Amino acid sequence: MNRVPETELVLIPGGTLLTDTPEEGRILAITMARHMIHNIQPDLDVLKAGRPNYAANPDSLIAASQVVAIEFQTIAAANNYWRK
Amino acid sequence: MNRVPETELVLIPGGTLLTDTPEEGRILAITMARHMIHNIQPDLDVLKAGRPNYAANPDSLIAASQVVAIEFQTIAAANNYWRK
Amino acid sequence: MNRVPETELVLIPGGTLLTDTPEEGRILAITMARHMIHNIQPDLDVLKAGRPNYAANPDSLIAASQVVAIEFQTIAAANNYWRK
């Protein structure tokens, strides 16, 4: 098996939900969502094989962006929405 | 690859979740959802190829509007629902 | 293109999430969900063409009502659940 590198399996990169800016919070949401996928399916070849269909399918893109939106809800709340 | 312009890839346009009005908050939700899609699939030709099927399919439209509804929950909370 | 009228494209009709009653809040949730669809697909003919299949399909009806339920969560929180 062509395994995803260990750094791609860390569930919460940086070990905290707190970020300096909303943009960084959004990047964390994306990373958390992607690393979650890697933990369920750590075989890079299988992931790459699914990529073409997935990334060209609007419904799959919408579903993926929904997961990021949910992760971002958590991160935004953690950061008190970066108010002030 | 016909890449989406850089401005379309900014995750949180304006760098804040705070807006003056609910209408602007809703626009931000839409933009965040759209830019998220662009980050997953930055090839404009692929995006355009999927558009006709997606935009004429009620189930896809419902799914897309659900993502915006979730993003808007976060933005509305950030703005204390624009009370007062 | 037979474009949806401008009034059907306003994202937050009335410009506020605050309503006098839960019933009005629910109507706002429905309107926000419907206008969101219109913003993604503003061609009235395409929308009408999809309507017969969508509105007779239980799974599509359930999906649409879920979007309204999510929008309503936001509106209900904004109104402190119309307590008292």
Add this chain to the structure above:
Amino acid sequence: MNRVPETELVLIPGGTLLTDTPEEGRILAITMARHMIHNIQPDLDVLKAGRPNYAANPDSLIAASQVVAIEFQTIAAANNYWRK
């Protein structure tokens, strides 16, 4: 058209999210979800025609129960979870 009776179209029956008990709150969630469907599709014959497939399909039952779960989140929060 064999139209759903008017009482089945009221969005928030009773006009409030507040209930005396969790059981009544759950009933309200179910009613709100069902009346929402009726508002999107008020033709009773169409609704009845879809019922056999829908109610025998586990995935549809799961989807419908998810909508109720989301409505119930709102109602439970409105009632401060009926604590004490």
Add this chain to the structure above:
Amino acid sequence: MNRVPETELVLIPGGTLLTDTPEEGRILAITMARHMIHNIQPDLDVLKAGRPNYAANPDSLIAASQVVAIEFQTIAAANNYWRK
């Protein structure tokens, strides 16, 4: 019709969202989700007929576990997350 027993139709078994432990809260979430299904489809034979396909289908299992996750959000909040 081979009707689900009355005890399986109670929407909130025990009549409260409050539980002593997270484990009991999770059990309540599962029961609420299952009883919801029973209320929509109270025919035991229909439920049993759908079971083999549903319980062997990973996507259906994921969908069902999502409903429990949503019910559990409500119950956990009601119990202040069993802190202390």
Add this chain to the structure above:
Amino acid sequence: MNRVPETELVLIPGGTLLTDTPEEGRILAITMARHMIHNIQPDLDVLKAGRPNYAANPDSLIAASQVVAIEFQTIAAANNYWRK
């Protein structure tokens, strides 16, 4: 039936939603989601039979990661987002 071991059926392993770090909270979210699946379908052979299709299907992976995201929302709130 080749039954999932009892330890894999505990709904909230450790009996608490509180964890020391976000990483541990995320692990708990994954475990809760997986054990939920085991409770619905405790036959290990059926679970293993579904695994190849599921784990190679991007849409299934996205759906599974969404359930974890929802469980994590609850756990993160329980831990006050591990602030400070």
